[in-house]
Amino acid sequence: MGRSPCCDESGLKKGPWTPEEDQKLIKHIQKHGHGSWRALPKLAGLNRCGKSCRLRWTNYLRPDIKRGKFSPEEEQTILNLHSILGNKWSAIAGHLPGRTDNEIKNFWNTHLKKKLIQMGFDPMTHRPRTDVFSSLPHLLALVNLKELIDHHSLEEQARLQAEAINKFQYLQYLLQPPTPPVSLTPTTSNNVVTDDVETMKLLNAFASIKENQMMTLSSSPSPSQLEATAHSLFGNAPVSPVHDSYPFAHLPELQNPCSFQTNLSKDHDNNNNNTMVQASEFAIFSQGENSPNSPWLPSSSTPSPPAETSFTNTFNGDGGAVSSIWPDHLLDDFNFS
DNA sequence: AATCCCAACAACCGCCATTCT
DNA sequence: AAGAATGGCGGTTGTTGGGAT
DSSP states (O other): OOOOOGGGOTTOOOSSOOHHHHHHHHHHHHHHOOOOTTTHHHHHTOOSOHHHHHHHIIIIIOTTOOOSOOOHHHHHHHHHHHHHHOSOHHHHHTTSTTOOHHHHHHHIIIIIHHHHHHTTBOTTTOSBOOOTGGGHHHHHHHHHHHHHHHHOOHHHHHHHHHHHHHHHHHHHHHHOSSOOSSOEEOOSSSOOEESOHHHHHHHHHHHHHHHHHHHHHTTOOOHHHHHHHHHHHHTTOOOOSSOTTOTTTTOHHHHOOTTOOOEEEEEEETTTTEEEEEEEOOOOOOOOTTSOSOTTOOOTTSOOOOTTOOEEEEOOTTSOEEEEEEEGGGOTTOOOO
């Protein structure tokens, strides 16, 4: 089953359509319908391939096409549908009478995508950008530093570090929404279910890393060390739930994170008179039919830390945990396990 | 006035699924 | 059943026009 040869035929015109060509196409279709697109150009007296005619008709000449600026309502609809459907332009177009998939795709790429980025949202996940996974190689490097220094030559250290970072980049790739290459099925507990052997190996490695890290950090780092680590991992970005400024935070899909569970716990930091809040037991899950597009939906009970809050983090083998340091006076309203 | 840059969008390309023979 | 034809889809490129320098 080969590719359609229609556009490879030589001598056929390409590029922008002239008004004369448009008129020929319109008149022919009004009179005879389009029938077979392959046969149409000859019948209509056009030196174009059938595919080019079809695209011109469906994207531009069709009488029911609505042109002009997208209304705020249409913009909202596109944002909402994209957060659920992803780049399914034809499916999105099905909900916007008179708009074509091509038009919506162009509008997304030239307007909406930039708008979301400027507002600090990932245009693919529709979540605030935290870059947690992009920080993992750095985290791994920190975790393994002590062991490497203790047991290996400089050359060996470099080789092992590179190998470890490659593994994490692969893990990052595997877990990247919205089109993960492996099936991570939704869970209701803190287990990760996957058929992919390589993924399981990496997740097990993840678990052991967490243990190592806890040992590394058990000597109670100073606030300045903590802050430096947090800054290196997260910059100034808050790890927050659905943000108030998100343009479609009202979506029911984002209000009902069915596969996400969070336990809150806290530890007092006597050195800094702050409290470390840990949100743990969140599960890795895919965007199955009943799941929204974004895999890191928080529980509605997860408090959103103030923007100026600094972060450290821990990960466990069940998917992870995020800790943040809060001033005590902001914690009165929350329940902890 | 000429040139450059960039945003917008029309059109093309390649792949895939479905239908036809 | 198998291969070819066709239509549909999403990603990408090319063209154009307007603003900045």
